[in-house]
Amino acid sequence: MAEAGENRVFGKRATQHVLILASGDRVRHMTIRPWMTGLVAGTIGLFALGYLGATAYLVLRDDLIGATMARQARIQHDYEDRISSLRAQLDRVTSRQLLDQQLVEQKVEKLLRQQTALFSRNGKLGSLLERAEGAGISAEPVSSQGKETAAEAIDRQAGLTTSSIPPARTALAYAPSGENMADRADRIFSKVTLSLKGIESEQLKTIEGLTTDAARKADSMAQIMRRTGVEVSDKRSEAQPLETPPLRTGEVKGGVGGPFIEPMKFDRFNASLDELDTALTRLESVRETALALPYGNPAPGQGITSRFGNRPDPFLGRLAFxxxxxxxxxxxxxxxxxxxxxxxxxxWASGYGNLVEIDHGQGITTRYGHMSRILVREGQTISVGDTIGRAGATGRATGPHVHYEVRRNGEAVNPIHFLNAGLKLTTYMN
Structure with a gap:
């Protein structure tokens, strides 16, 4: 590298540095200018600063990590202390709630037993209500609460809805602040108990009303039928007393004794169901008897042209029966x-023409004469209202009509009594 000569115009020239590169026979010159020197120096300085910064980071990193870990440890320790405090508080609350929940569970179980009893009663009562309806007895409408379960009753009394919240047993476990769960349960269950007692009272009232109506209806029908000479069973329900008779002291003569046994609890509801069942059975028996015996009309809507008893014979002109x-x-x-x-x-029967005779039991038969056509056969079972033939004028008759007889033990009786009784019975049969 060589230096250039002096500047002859302005005096001494600026010193320039020339870098000579030789490679074999080839020689290259590179002039090193000041800016290039500054660039190289700046680059070196940057590398030096970076090196110093990296060295400082590596030295201080361990201290920063240690400080951070110490701060996290302090935070975790404070968090664990807070968790322990909350857990202890929760244990105290849980212990108190467990005691209250035991009381709630006992009352829930009691209500569930009452609910099961109501379901069982509803099943028995439902079948009896169907029988009563079939017998033409209508019951007073029972409160809609009769179809309500104990859980639904609890929810209703608590002001809750089963569609929006958990069941009442869970809901009661979270009493609002300021109200003890046991106190809340006592308030709710007392209302539910009163509600269930009201339901039972309404059911008993309905059963007693049905029993009275069935007995009255059976008595009225039996009385109407007895007027026609028909024997009707008069078996009545042997009603059990609604209350056990009080124990009277000082009236017993002679010695008494025996092992002590707790007194039997009188079940008024089941006794009422038995009474209703007996009354309905008697009513059904009376209805079956009424349907079997000839209380209908052989020609509904048609007028009577000749009555029972003595009359002038249409062929001979003299008095005949x-x-x-x-x-x-x-x-x-x-x-x-x-x-x-x-x-x-x-x-065919002489005088009657085409004749159909039906046996209804109790020695009572009916005859239908002068028919133009017979639609039944001997031995066939007939129901009330069945068509047995067509009206005509066969046999000893002056024209088409329906000849109808009622006989008891083979002797003719006046059919008008059965027709009138049938009109009265219709109001009880429908």
Whole structure:
């Protein structure tokens, strides 16, 4: 590297540094200018600063990490102390709630037992209500709370809805601040108990009303039927006393004794159900008897042309006994069975023409004569209202009509008594 000569115009020239690079026969010159020197010096300085910064970071890093870990340890220690304090507080609250919850659970179990009893009663009562409805007895509408479960009753009394919150047993475990759970449970369960007692009272009232109606209806029907000479069973319910008789002291003569046994608890509800069942059974029996016996009309809506008893004979003109009732009818009119029974005659009979005779039991039979056509056969079982033939004028008749007889033990009785009784019974049969 060589230095350039002096500047002859302005005096001494600036010193320049020339870098000579030789490689074999080739020689290259590179002039090193001041800015290049400054750039190299700045670069070196930057590298030096970076090196010093990295060295300082490595030296201080351990101290920073240690300080950070110490701060985290202090925070964790404070957090654990807070958790321990809250846990101790929670244990105290939980212990108190467990004691209260035991009382709540006992009361819930008691209500669930009452609910189970209500369900069982509703099942028994439901079948009896269906029987009563079939017998034409309508019960007073029972409160809608009768279909309410104990859990639903609890929720209702607590002002809760089962669609928006957990069941009452869970809800009661979280009493609002300022109110003890046991106190809240006592308040709610007292209301629910009163509600369930009200439901039971309404059920008993309904059962007693049905029993009275069934007995009254059966008595009225039996009285109407007895007027026609029909024997009706008069078996009545042997009602149990609603209250056990008080124990009277000082009236017993002679010695008494025996092992001590707790007194039997009187179940008024089941006793009422038994009474209703007996009353309905008697009513059903009376209804079956009424349906079997001839209390219907063989030609509904048709007028009577000849009544029971002595009358002028239409062929001979002299007085003769008419053992039935004649109904006005055109040929082909449907002739109805007036009661359920079994066909014992279905064919031609002298004087009657085409005759059908039905046995209804208790020695009572009915005869339907002068029919143009018979639609039943002997031995066939008939229900009340069945069509057994068509009206006509066969046999000893002056024109088409329905000849109807009622016989008891083979002797003709006035059918009008059965027709009138049937009209009265219709109000009880529907």
């Amino acid at each position: 008419h053992g039935g009732i004649d109904f006005q009818a055109e040929t082909g009119l449907a002739v109805k069975a007036t009661g359920a029974g079994k066909v014992i005659t279905a064919g």
